[in-house]
Amino acid sequence: MKAYEIKGEFRISVTRWQPFTIEVATADEPAAREKVFALIGSRHRIKRQFVKIDGVRAMKPEEITDHQVKYILEAGD
Numbered sequence: 001m002k003a004y005e006i007k008g009e010f011r012i013s014v015t016r017w018q019p020f021t022i023e024v025a026t027a028d029e030p031a032a033r034e035k036v037f038a039l040i041g042s043r044h045r046i047k048r049q050f051v052k053i054d055g056v057r058a059m060k061p062e063e064i065t066d067h068q069v070k071y072i073l074e075a076g077d
Contacts, residue, residue, distance in 0.1 A: 005056070006021070008051065010046045011050040022039060
């Protein structure tokens with residue numbers, strides 16, 4: 001597994017968008033995008049069409065700040 005940082009925004013009202021940055025641990029970039037859609041949708045009840053992903057970046061182990069992602073990557077070794 002690899003760690004990815006996904007940046008984007010989701011719609012919170014007709015005229016307002018909320019920026020986000022999420023770290024996830026997945027096998028590849030398409031899986032990271034799907035994970036973000038699932039997380040945003042479940043946390044905020046936002047449909048996929050209202051989530052914009054601006055960028056996906058692979059992270060080095062020393063750059064990871066999310067403790068869950070660190071734990072998942074360390075458990076996989």
